[in-house]
């Protein structure tokens with residue numbers, strides 16, 4: 001908050017819908033001035049990425065603008081007090097899905113970004129910081145639009161105790177609701193926990209465990225849980241296939 | 247002193263003039279999205295960049311919101327940035343217009359004035375830029391293509407001195423697609439006139455600073471113990487910058503005259519106001535039409551002068567009062583309407599006259615919306631009608647009259 005900031009890198013705050021375009025402007029400005037060796041990194045929430053900002057992000061990605069885009073995904077509009085976003089999962093209660101819970105699946109934003117033909121796309125979890133670190137480090141060495149998605153558990157929004165934050169993030173990966181991977185020049189690779197589950201051939205944990213720990217799923221129905229379990233299992237098979245047929 | 251300069255006159259339309267002006271201003275980043283009637287300007291700039299005639303980054307964005315977001319970031323980094331749009335594009339930029347002005351970034355935007363839907367209409371009026379008058383941008387309107395070229399160049403000089411973005415407005419089709427003779431200045435002269443852009447911001451990893459953070463209403467103490475502005479102080483400074491920009495605008499016009507021999511040391515254009523009892527007020531290309539209307543009325547012995555508005559923001563209140571001091575009747579033609587009230591320039595004139603000794607009658611006519619042709623004869627007719635209405639006791643009717651078929 002002005003005039004004090006915790007951010008120790010040059011940082012420009014921009015309007016909600018403009019993240020992709022604002023990063024583009026920094027890249028274009030630096031290029032026009034001949035300033036080299038500076039990485040531009042854009043940082044936005046799931047609302048700013050999946051919903052209001054998808055146009056400017058898609059435009060920038062299609063133009064292959066040279067920056068890293070990080071989506072900090074807490075699966076809702078948390079700034080305004082937890083309303084549904086395109087990333088809120090099926091069955092989750094939020095300020096705008098207050099009674100029935102969300103009736104739609106999450107948008108697969110990483111797949112949408114992959115479809116832009118980006119040189120680097122990765123999914124991460126706040127509970128797996130080394131994986132995140134490696135991916136950001138790798139992204140830095142690549143040119144073009146790079147997209148990094150981070151699932152980030154949000155205790156007040158998802159209604160669980162703060163002390164469970166890391167555990168919830170881990171559960172998301174262990175149940176297969178979040179799959180950690182990277183796609184470098186079209187080559188798909190599972191990473192971290194997802195990679196070890198795949199290589200050891202162990203079973204994913206049932207998705208029910210993930211839902212049980214969070215108040216936001218208090219109204220989720222048995223049918224929805226079954227539906228989601230089937231969806232996770234099918235998607236996991238698909239990822240396993242991709243990983244072995246890379 | 248006469249200026250010894252070789253002229254370099256070419257026949258071109260308004261979009262071409264704006265594109266050449268941006269090139270001569272050595273813009274470094276251009277981001278724009280096509281919209282009628284601005285499109286040829288966008289295409290011309292991308293041609294300049296691709297052909298190597300202009301050393302700049304051309305970003306073919308996917309929307310106008312992004313166009314101005316790109317310019318905003320480029321400007322904060324320290325690059326001279328230019329964009330152009332019309333109507334729906336300008337409306338779509340609205341959030342970023344506030345942002346650019348609030349961040350005090352000297353971007354220049356060419357607004358090719360066009361009507362806004364619904365219903366769809368691609369032709370000219372000034373509703374688009376008038377609707378953005380409260381975003382904190384300086385607004386300058388042009389009457390012809392030479393003024394477009396000259397004003398874009400001046401706009402960069404003004405913007406970069408006062409750190410306020412400038413919107414250069416010109417009428418769609420009437421100017422944008424109409425060819426006229428335009429004198430193209432020498433690059434060396436423009437370079438002399440327009441020093442390189444010095445940003446007020448530093449974006450350097452070795453010296454990290456954050457910009458446009460959440461800012462509270464009240465001033466707040468920084469880490470060095472110094473009291474820093476609250477949101478309201480920052481808003482005051484923007485208003486102060488616009489209030490004080492008059493001097494910079496006049497100076498930019500005067501210096502322009504010294505180098506290029508065309509005098510822009512004025513906030514508006516005047517025609518035969520010395521002995522005028524009646525003043526016609528109009529803005530943009532309509533101000534040229536008004537001169538023809540004044541000629542007609544003068545032939546009938548009616549003492550008519552013209553005030554052609556040029557700088558709409560900041561509005562030159564004191565200058566307007568000086569010109570209108572002898573007027574008994576002021577006839578204001580607006581190509582815009584503030585629904586439920588009146589034309590925007592009429593409100594400005596009234597507000598400028600309040601509390602002065604001038605007690606002229608004011609008549610406001612709404613004309614030319616959505617490209618409805620406005621002939622000099624119609625302006626003259628309306629002025630005669632206004633004169634006739636003086637017999638009624640109303641000094642200042644509540645609502646404007648529309649020159650249309652209802």
Ligand SMILES: Cc1ncc(C[n+]2csc(CCOP(=O)(O)OP(=O)(O)O)c2C)c(N)n1
Pocket residue numbers: 016017044045046047048049074075076077078079080085
């Ligand atoms: C154009 C616009 N509409 C609405 C808002 C209000 N708003 C601020 S933050 C926000 C939600 C942010 O959600 P997300 O991007 O997921 O980030 P989070 O707060 O969850 O980190 C909204 C709706 C805004 N800032 N701008």
